[in-house]
Amino acid sequence: MKHLPKHLRPRWRYLAVGLESWPEADVDRRSFQRALWFAAQNLLGDAGSADLDGSVLTFRFEDGAGEAVVRARRGEVERLRAVLATVDAVDGDDVGVVVRGVSGTVRACEEKYIRGPAEVSEERNVVFAGADRHAVVRGDRVDADVGGGHVGATALDIRDN
Structure with missing residues (x-):
């Protein structure tokens, strides 16, 4: 199967997302992805959440703080921000979510907005x-x-x- 020409491929934006919770909270990538998709479906419906995509590409969470890179289709960034604003808990653990920035590539997103290891x-x-x-x-x-x-x-x- 041939690849699509470049002008027909989907274009993506990548959001750097900061996460904060209580120290004993246990949040993993799968549970955060599930909470994100559930929030998107509740806010935008099935068709809207499919247009959004909202895939978690990278994830790190330890000692109550973490970060993730979430993918959205170009033109859907504001809707993904709205969905992220509705996420307040993951698997019963309260979570604060903040968008640190938006970038056109995963590499640029990680270099600009992902700060590395959490505070001690x-x-x-x-x-x-x-x-x-x-x-x-x-x-x-x-x-x-x-x-x-x-x-x-x-x-x-x-x-x-």
């Missing part, structure tokens, strides 16, 4: 809301354990113990 996370005890608590610290963000879950805080909200 550190576990320590802090004082939050008047009590000693276990926390995971990433940069200036603190995820304090408050019994049944976590509370996101900043360095200004806590005191080291």
Whole structure:
């Protein structure tokens, strides 16, 4: 079977997507892809999600932070941004999704917007809301354990113990 001529091939745009969640969240490529397709189908319907494509090409997630490169057909970037804005959980784990940038090739997308390894996370005890608590610290963000879950805080909200 012959390849299509260049002017008839589909043209793609690649979105660099940043992901953030709680430290114990377990998000993998397959579950993120499933959540993305489900959100696209709910927002755009079957035909709209097929036009969009929305394939996850590269994915990395560890210690509550990660990134992915998601493919969209040229002209569908704004619709993919809308779909990504509706993704708030993956397999029951709350996830924050942010589009870092858009590029015409995967290589340029990774070089410009994918930052490499996530920030180093550190576990320590802090004082939050008047009590000693276990926390995971990433940069200036603190995820304090408050019994049944976590509370996101900043360095200004806590005191080291």
